[in-house]
Amino acid sequence: MKIELDDKEQKVLNTLARSGVMSPSQVSAETWILPGDTLAVIKSLADAGLVQMRDDDDSTDGKLVALTAQARDLLDVGSKQQMRLISKR
Amino acid sequence: MAPLAGAEATPPSTNEPRRGPGGWTVLIVLLLLAFAVFLAFPMETVSLQPWVPALQAQLRTVVGQGWPYVAVALLGAIVGLAEIVSTFPNYPREALRTRWAQNLVLVNAVAAPLALAVVQIYAPTTNLILTVLGVGIGFQAIIRTRFTLAKQIGGSGEGDVSLNLGWLYEQFQNLCKTQIDLELMNGRRTAVTRLIERYPTLAELHDIAEYTVIARATLTSDEEKAKQAELDRLFDPKAPANVARTGLALMILENGGQAYVDLLLSQPAVPVKSTSPESVVKSLIDRYSLNDLVALALRLMTSQQEQNWVQQAAQPAPGMNEASQKAFIARFLVERIGAETALKAMTEPPAE
Numbered sequence: 001m002k003i004e005l006d007d008k009e010q011k012v013l014n015t016l017a018r019s020g021v022m023s024p025s026q027v028s029a030e031t032w033i034l035p036g037d038t039l040a041v042i043k044s045l046a047d048a049g050l051v052q053m054r055d056d057d058d059s060t061d062g063k064l065v066a067l068t069a070q071a072r073d074l075l076d077v078g079s080k081q082q083m084r085l086i087s088k089r
Numbered sequence: 090m091a092p093l094a095g096a097e098a099t100p101p102s103t104n105e106p107r108r109g110p111g112g113w114t115v116l117i118v119l120l121l122l123a124f125a126v127f128l129a130f131p132m133e134t135v136s137l138q139p140w141v142p143a144l145q146a147q148l149r150t151v152v153g154q155g156w157p158y159v160a161v162a163l164l165g166a167i168v169g170l171a172e173i174v175s176t177f178p179n180y181p182r183e184a185l186r187t188r189w190a191q192n193l194v195l196v197n198a199v200a201a202p203l204a205l206a207v208v209q210i211y212a213p214t215t216n217l218i219l220t221v222l223g224v225g226i227g228f229q230a231i232i233r234t235r236f237t238l239a240k241q242i243g244g245s246g247e248g249d250v251s252l253n254l255g256w257l258y259e260q261f262q263n264l265c266k267t268q269i270d271l272e273l274m275n276g277r278r279t280a281v282t283r284l285i286e287r288y289p290t291l292a293e294l295h296d297i298a299e300y301t302v303i304a305r306a307t308l309t310s311d312e313e314k315a316k317q318a319e320l321d322r323l324f325d326p327k328a329p330a331n332v333a334r335t336g337l338a339l340m341i342l343e344n345g346g347q348a349y350v351d352l353l354l355s356q357p358a359v360p361v362k363s364t365s366p367e368s369v370v371k372s373l374i375d376r377y378s379l380n381d382l383v384a385l386a387l388r389l390m391t392s393q394q395e396q397n398w399v400q401q402a403a404q405p406a407p408g409m410n411e412a413s414q415k416a417f418i419a420r421f422l423v424e425r426i427g428a429e430t431a432l433k434a435m436t437e438p439p440a441e
Binding site: 040 | 292333401
């Protein structure tokens with residue numbers, strides 16, 4: 001199984017893997033990805049089943065993002081080099 | 090500490106010193122040892138009151154005749170414990186602490202010697218050790234045997250007078266298990282409610298729930314994946330927030346156990362300070378318009394790269410409204426310069 005991720009998507013996944021559940025604005029501040037791009041990346045990752053974004057009243061931007069089991073699996077296995085996350089060039 | 094309702098081993102708060110379960114175990118072991126020494130010590134060679142060797146001889150006789158019943162009662166109790174543990178694998182300790190679990194173990198410990206007595210009546214010549222082991226472990230099967238007291242002559246068996254202890258035992262067993270489950274449910278509800286009160290945000294609950302999955306050493310890879318999939322299901326965007334919170338708290342309890350929940354609840358709650366990043370971000374969003382927030386950010390951040398980011402973030406973008414842009418810029422600002430500096434800048438007029 002190969003999942004092609006661009007740099008921004010990888011950055012967002014790695015940030016979520018490192019920090020746990022975050023709001024989109026926290027992801028943006030952490031990765032320096034601009035707000036519009038951050039939401040687009042999160043949406044693209046959510047469509048691929050790698051993250052979940054849900055409403056949250058406690059978050060300053062009203063949303064929370066978390067990795068899914070599929071993404072955790074990919075990141076773990078990727079770190080063992082049994083599966084590769086191939087960057088789009 | 091979050092006590093389980095009905096779990097009576099959880100002591101009430103009191104100033105009187107109480108003997109813990111470890112203390113009772115030591116005391117019982119010491120008494121048993123003293124009893125064994127008393128039985129084994131040759132009293133006949135020592136000059137004592139004449140009633141002491143007589144008592145010892147009587148006790149030796151009683152123990153000699155009664156040990157199979159004691160052994161079988163212990164085995165029966167162990168079978169009862171194993172039954173409860175296997176019925177409630179997620180909460181074995183809490184289940185064993187309930188009153189009904191103790192009743193079930195006690196009934197097992199009493200029923201097993203009765204079954205031994207019946208077996209000895211029906212088969213008095215069988216090997217005693219094998220009988221003790223067989224009855225101790227399999228007494229429930231013996232109990233379930235229908236003992237026919239009077240048989241109908243020439244009948245099909247429907248008119249026989251028989252004693253069906255198994256039915257009675259099964260009813261009692263089911264009653265105990267139902268009551269244990271109800272007591273545990275009360276306890277779970279209490280623990281879940283307290284967890285949600287202590288960790289009210291979805292982010293906190295999700296992170297703790299994820300930790301309880303990752304930190305478990307005994308989970309197989311497949312079990313871990315199944316639990317992570319369950320975590321995703323609970324965090325599903327379609328699930329209402331209160332349902333997600335309850336589900337995550339329950340998952341923490343089931344994966345981490347009551348002791349871990351007690352540990353989480355014993356952590357002192359950190360009061361939300363006005364200088365916390367969340368509070369400062371909220372204040373910035375509430376207090377400033379987008380243009381004012383951008384101006385503040387440009388004033389406080391000296392790096393060209395940071396200023397460029399803020400200016401680009403303030404540009405219209407698909408899917409972004411002004412409130413969202415403010416949230417992103419406020420967060421970026423607080424992350425870059427720190428919450429306290431941002432708060433200070435909000436309260437102080439800009440330097441000329």
